[in-house]
Amino acid sequence: MAAAAETVVSQTEPEVLLAGHGITKRFGSVVANDDVSVELRPGRILALLGENGAGKSTLVNVLFGLHRPDAGQVVIADENVELSSPHDAIARGVGMVHQHFQLVPPMSVVRNIVLGAEPRKLGMIDVAQARRRVMDLADRFGLHVDPDAAVEDLPVGAQQRVEILKALYRDARVLIADEPTAVLTPQETDHLLDVLRGLTAQGVGIVFITHKLREVMAAADDIVVLREGRVVGTTTPAQTSEAALAELMVGRAVDLHGDRFESGATGVGSAVSTAAAPSDEAPIAEADEQPVVLDIAGLCADDDRGQRAVDELTLAVRAGEIVGVAGVEGNGQRELVEAITGLRHAAAGTVSISDRDASGARPRQVTVIGVGHIPEDRAKHGLIGSYSVADNSVLNRYFKRPFAAGGMLRRDRIDSHARDVVATFDVRTPDVDSPADSLSGGNKQKLIVGREFSDDIDLLIAAQPTRGIDIGAIEFIWRRIRERRDEGTAVLLVSAELDEVLALSDRVAVMYEGRIVATVDPRTATREEIGLLMAGAESSAAGS
Amino acid sequence: MRALMRAAAVPLASVVLGLVLGAVLIAVQGHSVTSAYGALVLGGAGDADALLRTLQKATPLVFGGLAVAFAFKAGLFNIGGQGQLLVGAAFAAGVGFGLEGLPLVVHLPLALLVGGAAGAAWGAIAGVLKATSGAHEVIVTIMLNFVAGNLTDWLAANPWQDRSGSNIIARTPLVEPSAEIPTWGWLPAGFVLAVLAAFACWFVLERTTYGFEVRSVGANRHAARYAGISVGWIMASTMAVAGLLAGLGGAIESLGVDGRFEAGVNVGLGFEGITIALLARTNPIAVIPAGLLVGLMEAGAAKMQFESGVAPEIIDVIQALILLFVAAPLIVRWLLRLRDRPDAPDRRLTLGAGWGR
Ligand SMILES: Nc1ncnc2c1ncn2[C@@H]1O[C@H](COP(=O)(O)OP(=O)(O)OP(=O)(O)O)[C@@H](O)[C@H]1O
Numbered sequence: 001m002a003a004a005a006e007t008v009v010s011q012t013e014p015e016v017l018l019a020g021h022g023i024t025k026r027f028g029s030v031v032a033n034d035d036v037s038v039e040l041r042p043g044r045i046l047a048l049l050g051e052n053g054a055g056k057s058t059l060v061n062v063l064f065g066l067h068r069p070d071a072g073q074v075v076i077a078d079e080n081v082e083l084s085s086p087h088d089a090i091a092r093g094v095g096m097v098h099q100h101f102q103l104v105p106p107m108s109v110v111r112n113i114v115l116g117a118e119p120r121k122l123g124m125i126d127v128a129q130a131r132r133r134v135m136d137l138a139d140r141f142g143l144h145v146d147p148d149a150a151v152e153d154l155p156v157g158a159q160q161r162v163e164i165l166k167a168l169y170r171d172a173r174v175l176i177a178d179e180p181t182a183v184l185t186p187q188e189t190d191h192l193l194d195v196l197r198g199l200t201a202q203g204v205g206i207v208f209i210t211h212k213l214r215e216v217m218a219a220a221d222d223i224v225v226l227r228e229g230r231v232v233g234t235t236t237p238a239q240t241s242e243a244a245l246a247e248l249m250v251g252r253a254v255d256l257h258g259d260r261f262e263s264g265a266t267g268v269g270s271a272v273s274t275a276a277a278p279s280d281e282a283p284i285a286e287a288d289e290q291p292v293v294l295d296i297a298g299l300c301a302d303d304d305r306g307q308r309a310v311d312e313l314t315l316a317v318r319a320g321e322i323v324g325v326a327g328v329e330g331n332g333q334r335e336l337v338e339a340i341t342g343l344r345h346a347a348a349g350t351v352s353i354s355d356r357d358a359s360g361a362r363p364r365q366v367t368v369i370g371v372g373h374i375p376e377d378r379a380k381h382g383l384i385g386s387y388s389v390a391d392n393s394v395l396n397r398y399f400k401r402p403f404a405a406g407g408m409l410r411r412d413r414i415d416s417h418a419r420d421v422v423a424t425f426d427v428r429t430p431d432v433d434s435p436a437d438s439l440s441g442g443n444k445q446k447l448i449v450g451r452e453f454s455d456d457i458d459l460l461i462a463a464q465p466t467r468g469i470d471i472g473a474i475e476f477i478w479r480r481i482r483e484r485r486d487e488g489t490a491v492l493l494v495s496a497e498l499d500e501v502l503a504l505s506d507r508v509a510v511m512y513e514g515r516i517v518a519t520v521d522p523r524t525a526t527r528e529e530i531g532l533l534m535a536g537a538e539s540s541a542a543g544s
Numbered sequence: 545m546r547a548l549m550r551a552a553a554v555p556l557a558s559v560v561l562g563l564v565l566g567a568v569l570i571a572v573q574g575h576s577v578t579s580a581y582g583a584l585v586l587g588g589a590g591d592a593d594a595l596l597r598t599l600q601k602a603t604p605l606v607f608g609g610l611a612v613a614f615a616f617k618a619g620l621f622n623i624g625g626q627g628q629l630l631v632g633a634a635f636a637a638g639v640g641f642g643l644e645g646l647p648l649v650v651h652l653p654l655a656l657l658v659g660g661a662a663g664a665a666w667g668a669i670a671g672v673l674k675a676t677s678g679a680h681e682v683i684v685t686i687m688l689n690f691v692a693g694n695l696t697d698w699l700a701a702n703p704w705q706d707r708s709g710s711n712i713i714a715r716t717p718l719v720e721p722s723a724e725i726p727t728w729g730w731l732p733a734g735f736v737l738a739v740l741a742a743f744a745c746w747f748v749l750e751r752t753t754y755g756f757e758v759r760s761v762g763a764n765r766h767a768a769r770y771a772g773i774s775v776g777w778i779m780a781s782t783m784a785v786a787g788l789l790a791g792l793g794g795a796i797e798s799l800g801v802d803g804r805f806e807a808g809v810n811v812g813l814g815f816e817g818i819t820i821a822l823l824a825r826t827n828p829i830a831v832i833p834a835g836l837l838v839g840l841m842e843a844g845a846a847k848m849q850f851e852s853g854v855a856p857e858i859i860d861v862i863q864a865l866i867l868l869f870v871a872a873p874l875i876v877r878w879l880l881r882l883r884d885r886p887d888a889p890d891r892r893l894t895l896g897a898g899w900g901r
């Protein structure tokens with residue numbers, strides 16, 4: 001066991017690390033995987049691409065033993081295997097980094113990594129040895145984390161590295177990651193891709209899922225594209241292009257111009273002009289005469305650990321404009337949104353919405369004033385997994401007409417509303433009675449977005465609105481946000497994707513350490529300027 | 545229909561398993577299984593009297609089961625059915641014998657109402673403490689069971705004791721005829737109320753906005769808050785409703801079966817509600833057959849002993865076995881729910897507040 005790390009590059013190199021042959025998986029009437037075959041060889045990165053609901057998560061879950069396939073064969077290290085649970089996969093050297101990390105927050109990094117497989121001495125956990133082994137692994141793979149820090153104090157990117165170390169500590173030769181970059185900042189994403197590259201150099205094979213074509217082109221060796229549960233293409237970055245991949249995924253040509261998958265090199269100007277083409281003339285000048293809808297003054301709020309996260313923040317959003325908040329994650333964006341929407345207690349300051357005082361308002365009051373809120377954490381706040389799609393489609397409006405009358409729910413109205421949302425936002429589900437848990441990640445997000453768009457609102461607060469959504473649907477959601485803006489809704493957009501902020505916003509507010517440090521015009525500011533401001537540089541040139 | 549079968553599979557299997565193991569125990573003791581189980585069924589449903597006994601036994605079980613099931617929908621584990629039932633029984637009896645000269649249409653509803661209200665208040669204490677300070681409802685309701693036991697014992701032994709004749713038992717006088725719950729042949733009116741209560745619970749939970757709120761809090765507290773639901777109010781009010789149900793069960797015992805409140809008579813009834821609720825998988829409608837099943841076994845136990853010599857305690861053993869089989873998956877899941885999502889910060893807060901103060 002002491003030589004755990006060495007076994008990663010074992011002598012008897014298998015030809016195929018992990019494979020599925022003819023995998024078919026059905027959920028009721030839905031065929032999530034239809035005769036899918038994929039193969040992962042040592043030292044390679046296999047990227048799975050596909051629209052929301054194409055069956056990517058299902059496939060990796062089958063390969064990891066979370067689902068049993070209805071037909072087909074799973075192969076691990078050249079051997080046909082029957083996986084009855086993830087334990088079987090882990091025992092054969094397959095590790096998975098889940099989107100919701102499986103870590104114990106108050107415990108240290110080392111303890112989390114060795115949990116369940118602790119080195120022992122005289123029946124006690126040999127802490128020194130555990131620590132040494134973890135440090136060795138971390139050094140070897142360039143996964144830098146503070147071994148003694150409590151996991152809850154680490155940023156998301158570092159927690160993810162802990163998850164990877166956890167898998168490597170268990171001698172993983174295959175690492176599966178389902179949308180690992182969805183929650184990462186661009187810098188963290190780059191770092192992760194480097195780490196994955198480093199792992200392949202040591203013979204580890206990697207399967208990863210992403211919606212970002214740029215990452216696929218940059219990191220993958222092999223690309224498998226799924227559509228409606230079937231493999232529709234197997235290729236390599238050298239043989240394809242982003243446009244070709246997008247077309248393969250969606251089954252039609254996708255205009256990549258103006259979305260965030262365009263490489264940053266072409267600059268912001270083009271992104272904005274193509275993106276906002278129809279109503280490009282509207283904002284800024286005219287918006288100044290529009291009434292202020294969201295008015296925040298001197299707002300202070302603390303994070304979960306009692307640290308000041310929003311610090312005397314002042315910001316106004318007018319009717320008919322989109323204000324994008326740009327910032328490195330963890331600079332108080334989440335707390336800002338929660339303080340406005342009533343989910344978090346504000347320590348000081350005022351918030352007014354549509355000229356009504358909403359300081360310290362409860363979530364219900366904020367909704368009733370006319371605010372839509374796409375929450376950042378869809379599993380925690382956005383949906384109730386065990387509830388039907390229909391119930392989730394009115395989750396925060398169930399008490400309103402026409403969904404309720406006299407304290408009674410009106411199922412027929414709720415169902416027909418849900419069918420509207422599902423049809424308009426292309427939520428892929430067999431019916432509106434299915435539980436939200438059965439939707440794919442991106443379809444959950446579409447359901448939330450659709451819900452928040454379906455009410456008459458004056459203010460839309462959108463936190464990471466397109467997280468986990470495929471490129472086709474992003475186009476659509478962006479268009480809807482712009483339409484809302486043009487109809488006079490004030491929009492506060494918070495996104496970790498600078499491209500998204502730049503493409504949608506009429507003004508960009510740069511947030512750093514709980515304050516808005518500058519407000520810039522996305523049509524004139526460069527990415528570099530904004531990047532510097534996000535990193536805390538004093539604003540002088542860019543301020544407006 | 546398919547869904548119904550799937551939902552009922554575990555409880556039905558558990559019942560069958562429990563009965564089979566019970567049969568083995570009976571056989572091992574050298575008794576005849578067929579005559580024992582035959583007598584059990586005859587004693588519980590063989591004639592009008594048997595049926596009446598079963599329905600009377602089932603009534604508080606259904607109410608107790610509902611008291612657990614309803615709270616469970618909000619994610620609360622109500623162990624306090626016993627205490628809520630006791631105060632309901634005592635106060636309903638108090639009104640039943642204490643007020644004289646009222647017509648039945650006033651007196652009986654009033655006594656039921658007071659019993660229910662007493663239970664509701666008892667349940668609400670735990671709910672309010674949970675909502676305001678995070679005090680864990682399991683601990684609080686268990687402690688309140690002791691308080692309720694002692695309080696009602698004292699009431700029955702002191703201010704409300706029956707002083708007639710040479711009575712030295714800690715019990716109230718018989719309630720006035722105008723506060724008695726009638727029995728129609730083999731059908732006690734109390735059981736009708738229990739069935740109505742079960743359907744009412746189902747209706748409230750599934751059809752009203754309040755029920756939507758209760759279930760939301762139980763399924764995902766954070767999302768409930770996002771949805772604008774006052775989590776504290778739901779916790780407090782849900783426990784009050786649960787207490788109301790258990791209290792009504794107690795009131796019907798006093799007014800419809802015993803005719804009075806007597807210290808020590810109803811002990812244990814409230815706890816059986818947990819069995820019933822788990823057997824029904826916390827579905828309010830399913831609480832009715834679950835209550836009937838257990839009621840039948842209890843009603844038939846005496847005849848079983850009389851006819852085949854099997855000790856009636858075997859019924860408790862079978863019940864315990866059934867509970868074990870049903871509860872194991874549920875309890876495991878329950879524990880998991882407490883432990884999963886360790887990333888949720890509020891959870892730590894709640895526990896901290898719950899245990900710390
Ligand atoms: N547990 C489940 N029960 C029922 N249906 C399911 C379940 N899990 C997935 N599905 C269905 O299977 C299909 C494929 O889902 P999957 O999660 O694999 O998609 P995906 O490619 O990962 O999509 P996304 O990009 O949105 O994450 C979807 O139609 C989904 O609704």
Ligand SMILES: [Mg+2]
Binds near residue numbers: 057058178440441442
């Ligand atoms: Mg997925």
